[in-house]
Amino acid sequence: MTTSSKTFDQLHEDFTALFYPKSIAIIGASKNKLGGSKFLIALQSSGYIEGGGNVYLINPKFDELFGFPVYPDLMDSRIPKPIDLAIIAVSAKFVPTVVKQCNEICRFAVIYTSGFGESGNKNLDTELKNAIASSNTRFIGPNGLGVLNPYSKLAIYPNWCQSKGNISWVAQSGGTMARLYLTLGPMNIGFHNVVSIGNAYDISITDLLTYFQHDSITKTIALYLESIPDGREFMQIAQSITPLKPIILWKGGQSNRGVQATLSHTGGLAGSYNVWKAMCKQSGIMLADHFEFFQDLVKVAALRPNVPQNLNVAILVAGGGIGVEFTDMFEKMGLVIPDFEPQTIEGLRQIFPAVNTSFNNPIDLGEYGYDPRLFAQAFKLVLADRNIGSVVFVREPERFNIISKMLDIDDAGQMTIDSLTKIIQTTDKPVFCNPSPNRNTVDAYETRYNFQLQMIKAKIPVIEIPTNIPKIILQLYNYGKFLESRK
Amino acid sequence: MTTSSKTFDQLHEDFTALFYPKSIAIIGASKNKLGGSKFLIALQSSGYIEGGGNVYLINPKFDELFGFPVYPDLMDSRIPKPIDLAIIAVSAKFVPTVVKQCNEICRFAVIYTSGFGESGNKNLDTELKNAIASSNTRFIGPNGLGVLNPYSKLAIYPNWCQSKGNISWVAQSGGTMARLYLTLGPMNIGFHNVVSIGNAYDISITDLLTYFQHDSITKTIALYLESIPDGREFMQIAQSITPLKPIILWKGGQSNRGVQATLSHTGGLAGSYNVWKAMCKQSGIMLADHFEFFQDLVKVAALRPNVPQNLNVAILVAGGGIGVEFTDMFEKMGLVIPDFEPQTIEGLRQIFPAVNTSFNNPIDLGEYGYDPRLFAQAFKLVLADRNIGSVVFVREPERFNIISKMLDIDDAGQMTIDSLTKIIQTTDKPVFCNPSPNRNTVDAYETRYNFQLQMIKAKIPVIEIPTNIPKIILQLYNYGKFLESRK
Numbered sequence A, B: 001m002t003t004s005s006k007t008f009d010q011l012h013e014d015f016t017a018l019f020y021p022k023s024i025a026i027i028g029a030s031k032n033k034l035g036g037s038k039f040l041i042a043l044q045s046s047g048y049i050e051g052g053g054n055v056y057l058i059n060p061k062f063d064e065l066f067g068f069p070v071y072p073d074l075m076d077s078r079i080p081k082p083i084d085l086a087i088i089a090v091s092a093k094f095v096p097t098v099v100k101q102c103n104e105i106c107r108f109a110v111i112y113t114s115g116f117g118e119s120g121n122k123n124l125d126t127e128l129k130n131a132i133a134s135s136n137t138r139f140i141g142p143n144g145l146g147v148l149n150p151y152s153k154l155a156i157y158p159n160w161c162q163s164k165g166n167i168s169w170v171a172q173s174g175g176t177m178a179r180l181y182l183t184l185g186p187m188n189i190g191f192h193n194v195v196s197i198g199n200a201y202d203i204s205i206t207d208l209l210t211y212f213q214h215d216s217i218t219k220t221i222a223l224y225l226e227s228i229p230d231g232r233e234f235m236q237i238a239q240s241i242t243p244l245k246p247i248i249l250w251k252g253g254q255s256n257r258g259v260q261a262t263l264s265h266t267g268g269l270a271g272s273y274n275v276w277k278a279m280c281k282q283s284g285i286m287l288a289d290h291f292e293f294f295q296d297l298v299k300v301a302a303l304r305p306n307v308p309q310n311l312n313v314a315i316l317v318a319g320g321g322i323g324v325e326f327t328d329m330f331e332k333m334g335l336v337i338p339d340f341e342p343q344t345i346e347g348l349r350q351i352f353p354a355v356n357t358s359f360n361n362p363i364d365l366g367e368y369g370y371d372p373r374l375f376a377q378a379f380k381l382v383l384a385d386r387n388i389g390s391v392v393f394v395r396e397p398e399r400f401n402i403i404s405k406m407l408d409i410d411d412a413g414q415m416t417i418d419s420l421t422k423i424i425q426t427t428d429k430p431v432f433c434n435p436s437p438n439r440n441t442v443d444a445y446e447t448r449y450n451f452q453l454q455m456i457k458a459k460i461p462v463i464e465i466p467t468n469i470p471k472i473i474l475q476l477y478n479y480g481k482f483l484e485s486r487k
Helices: A008-019 A037-046 A092-102 A122-133 A174-187 A205-214 A229-243 A256-265 A271-282 A292-302 A320-330 A340-353 A372-383 A397-407 A412-425 A442-457 A467-487 B008-019 B039-045 B092-102 B122-133 B175-189 B203-216 B231-241 B254-266 B273-283 B292-305 B322-331 B342-351 B372-384 B397-407 B412-422 B441-459 B466-485
Strands: A023-027 A054-057 A066-072 A084-086 A106-111 A136-142 A146-148 A164-171 A190-196 A219-224 A248-251 A286-288 A313-318 A392-396 A432-436 B023-027 B052-060 B069-071 B085-089 B106-111 B138-140 B146-148 B164-171 B191-196 B218-227 B247-251 B286-288 B315-316 B390-394 B431-434
Touching: A008 A084, A008 A106, A008 A136, A008 A205, A023 A037, A023 B292, A037 A054, A066 B191, A084 A092, A092 A106, A092 A122, A092 B254, A106 B397, A122 A146, A136 A205, A146 B286, A164 A174, A164 A205, A164 A292, A164 B397, A174 A190, A174 A219, A174 A292, A174 B322, A190 A205, A205 A229, A205 B138, A219 A292, A219 B292, A229 A271, A248 B412, A286 A292, A286 A320, A286 B092, A313 A320, A313 A372, A313 B023, A313 B122, A320 A467, A320 B175, A320 B254, A340 A372, A340 B092, A372 A392, A392 A467, A397 A412, A397 A442, A432 A467, A432 B203, A442 B441, B008 B138, B008 B254, B008 B322, B023 B039, B039 B052, B039 B431, B085 B092, B092 B106, B164 B175, B164 B292, B175 B218, B175 B292, B175 B441, B191 B203, B203 B218, B218 B292, B247 B273, B273 B286, B286 B292, B286 B466, B292 B466, B315 B322, B315 B372, B322 B390, B322 B466, B342 B372, B372 B390, B372 B397, B372 B412, B390 B466, B397 B412, B397 B441, B412 B441
Parallel strands: A023 A054, A023 A084, A054 A066, A084 A106, A106 A136, A164 A190, A164 A219, A219 A248, A248 A286, A313 A392, A392 A432, B023 B052, B023 B085, B052 B069, B085 B106, B106 B138, B164 B191, B164 B218, B218 B247, B247 B286, B315 B390, B390 B431
Antiparallel strands: A146 A190, B146 B191
16 A cells, blocks of 8 residues: 555655664563564574664663663653664554654654454444544554564574575465575575565555566565556556565465365455466466465575476486476476487486487486586586476485495595586576485484575575476476567 | 285285295395395394394305304295295396295295386396296285384384384385385384385285285385276275275376376376276275375374365464465365354353453464463364364464563473373364474574474374375375265
8 A cells, every 4th residue: 555645755765764774763672572672682683783783672660671761652761862773562452642743753763562353342443544644754563573684783683594585475464484595594594675575454465576577686575466456557566576576475365165275374365266367377477375385486596597498307316216207297287398419318328328328308317426526527418408397306315425435436426416506607508406305314304404404505596396397397497578568 | 916826815914024034045145235235224223133033144255244054045045935025136137037046945035126128128028027926925016115013023124214113105106105205204103014015016905905905014005106007996896995994096197298208217008097086986095196295294194084074164363364374275276165163162261351352263372372271262162162163273482482481480391282182082083283384594494393393292283284184184184085985
């Protein structure tokens, strides 16, 4: 909703103060470390305060909390005005009054408190909406966890990772916001501006998209939405962004009962999923239907959003069972596992013995396929094949140790990563690695985790759930078609 | 293929010697620890030899290997006859001769060597088949990794876990055999008889099923098959087993190209997937279409194969986003998320505050939902609801630490598991837990891993990939319908 009286340019300027606030007021800080004071502890642990950020605690009941002075209200003359960001964490019934107090004092405010329209409290909801409409402050929420930015050390929970990156992320669910942030962040797939937008009574998803469009750090936009007030406006802004920056959307509320569930969650009107699908197709948005797929699609878009020229996929494994599995899975999803060009097969035949191997697509390289030198040659041959649009390969990191011993080389894993890092720079084709976990122990997990960290450095997405891979390829292919139509 | 001249009763008797061999000959043992000698090292590390098992190494080129005497051939008078099990690990061209030598000396033999029909070596393949047909020894393979049994310490790789359990598992792919064994085994979901059956030129899947039917330890049968020689025979035996022991089948080669890929993998005729689907439906086999789903279905069948009375599912979460996600996912797969009975909702209302919660299906218990005492009450109410066939709930083990501190209790995780352990014994309804990982770090993984180990002790399956849950419920429901039709 762009109901504000401010012009876009003013808004655009303003959003920088939201994501890079020089001063933050926490209204409703108390002794309870899980209430408003959670934000103070978060801003301490993130380094915001140490880096020169100013935090003002507001609560008429205290003079001091956790060693910080506490002010009775925002108007207190000791607080320098204007304040860039207020965090409102008072009981729901006091929120409208506090919202009014913010006017002319705070540039932005996050309404952390919930218990309005989404909980059926109609009168209080109307009162809050009226207070917001009459204020010059711009509001995030209510019922939202707030705003994060690893670049400005803006934090909302203590000890959350602060991975700087190119993703800006808006979620209409605090839990979902946290899940993506804490799944990708620790793997060094980082974020710029993150917003748990809640009921979005003032600053809307289109407002944020407009800002992200012009933000030079944001290269990938991830959205979890349950409802939007104006589909047409959303599509217009999305269409102007997707030719330059991929947008990945997960829509909560796809089925009848799912839509019902969103009502008590964020209280908006969800709309038919078919309408959302059509909207995404027309505006080049990549659509994910559940979390695990969504996070993989965001990962791919943030690392290497290359689009395939066709739906033909090469499958490169060492072990015939997985070759059969992936072929079944991909073909059933509408992808094609084509024959290779004759020179590809001939090339493979010159590198590998004929025993326990299979050189047509899906390729089974057998035990020899784990020799990093031979694998690199095979990988190059397959990438060069003109029948192939994307390459999917399996590397089981648990096997590198024994392979190193067998081949008498230092570290087969590192050697594999080094060669892949070089090869990936010579191709535009999408490439995906599946780790095919073959040991369910904590040690084996750590081995796979560290391998994935290295692969991410090389910009090669590791996709653990193989059923997500064909879905990703289809989304990238459709995105490519959209990009072509916009040329 | 029951091409042997032996009667069933003899066969049945014989299979005990295959899975509980008192003596094992390794033909083709050499200095190479990755060849035939791998089996020696495996049988040392498993405790087979220490437990009194006899191993005889065969190779005319050596007198001694790894401190063990080596005999020139099977006929050597120093080797007591008959030998229960021979492992044939010589080059393909020597295999037919060794197969002939086994006759009257070895009860069973595993042909580990590959390079026959599946590699296009037609003449050698015919020679091998003829040698097998003229021998009284019964053979597993060729192109199979062999036979495992944690009860008899029969092992094929050093340091593989030896989890004893109720699953017997036959795979027409060595890699796939290993994946299931090493995924479920470390979680204490254990195995009895495990066979990597390879091309199955002699002992067939139906021979093994016939044995498992009468084996009292086997309660669950898992199969990965790419082809069968006689569908009718397979169906007949399966139909007589499934009323008593669930069979879970993953069929490799479901798509056109997938079927092609199986040809170079195990060389059999795969047949149309629709025929397999119909066969499974008629014989009460639960069908899985890829590995991750297969292993979850086997896990559920081994732990608690309870079937739901209907397709109505209760979803119990703490955090609205996941409730919406699961509702969408389950409904789109054909499940129903029905309203609760009024007394269920009323009961929940008496336990939980109305803020940030939602008491109809999907239930969002909010932050309070992590209090183990309140959760146990909610869980019981939902299980008792007559509209509900299965219950799916989310517990994020990463949250128990902070919850324990918040609630000032010792260990919220343990308390949750203790109460669930008791409640699960009072219900026949299928129950599934999803851990909804919310932190991607090795530490968080370890927390989830240990939680899952505890839940497995309580016989509650933890399903990590949520999209598998509705698929599991559908398979169990169909299995229930089949069981009813057989009453």
